[in-house]
């Protein structure tokens with residue numbers, strides 16, 4: 001591993017409060033954020049010694065940033081917590097001035113005075129071009145020099161190769177936020193392991209982990225996965241396995257959990273208050289859980305992207321991304337997550353139904369996946 005003294009997380013406990021799913025008055029994501037319940041959760045979190053909070057310009061249409069002002073910033077001394085937020089230049093900004101103004105909006109909504117961690121939100125795919133075009137890399141350095149942010153980084157969803165490219169081009173970035181969980185550890189679409197190796201082992205950049213429970217899917221996984229974990233310890237929650245797996249990695253600033261209820265928070269607090277990394281036996285149980293997941297009837301796409309890159313699909317069908325979303329239904333039985341994933345991923349390229357059956361992708365796919373047929377199934381399931 002590259003020598004580094006930029007381990008920004010040495011004094012931060014390994015559980016962070018993700019603020020994208022705060023409790024609402026209706027119990028549904030589009031309801032009004034319940035400030036009283038949010039205060040109760042913030043209090044429980046802080047009382048247990050945890051200090052890292054993660055919001056974003058876009059969470060709940062900006063209401064997440066307002067809620068954390070009311071529940072945290074206005075109620076606790078500023079130096080007692082770390083606040084992170086993110087700037088999505090690719091979404092809703094049509095000029096450099098509009099993209100820069102997103103910081104001012106976050107600054108005003110949170111009333112935080114400064115951000116401990118500030119991120120370019122969701123770098124990767126076609127989104128990276130917006131950060132380049134609007135000079136957001138330079139802007140974030142400017143904000144740091146002005147003392148408005150303490151640490152500059154970015155969240156990322158794409159391949160390890162592209163992450164390597166971005167970090168090589170922007171060595172000034174101090175940390176990366178990555179989707180890491182045991183289900184995606186060796187997956188081709190998300191590439192958790194390869195992205196973590198690229199950020200931490202190759203570039204020495206510490207990592208904030210997001211989606212350790214894969215949007216909640218690992219809190220209630222398939223029966224065969226449960227059996228693999230229960231064999232080692234049947235008395236702990238399935239979420240706790242997922243969070244401890246993530247927190248046991250090297251180079252981790254913190255592991256974010258997007259908590260909605262005080263019960264979830266209490267479970268996470270009891271897992272992480274006196275965090276113990278996975279033992280060898282426990283890590284073996286997680287490996288068995290990964291094997292059980294891999295044996296489920298998913299599409300064996302490794303995300304190599306041969307089918308889409310370098311003169312790949314003429315219709316720009318986002319094949320590996322579609323298969324990743326489809327696998328949420330096939331492997332986890334999670335229709336909602338699969339539909340949401342499909343709608344999101346196909347924002348950045350063509351849908352499955354755009355396939356004209358030219359056959360190119362099938363000639364290059366090393367996994368010999370009947371891509372045309374599986375795309376038809378995906379179109380029928382999601383369009």
Ligand code: SF4
Pocket residue numbers: 312313314315316317319354355356357358359360361362371372375
């Ligand atoms: S068969 Fe369909 S998905 Fe494959 S390369 Fe041709 S158009 Fe794209």
Ligand code: SF4
Pocket residue numbers: 188300301302303304305306307308319320364365366367368369371
């Ligand atoms: S070539 Fe095959 S394995 Fe590789 S990304 Fe495309 S579908 Fe997946």
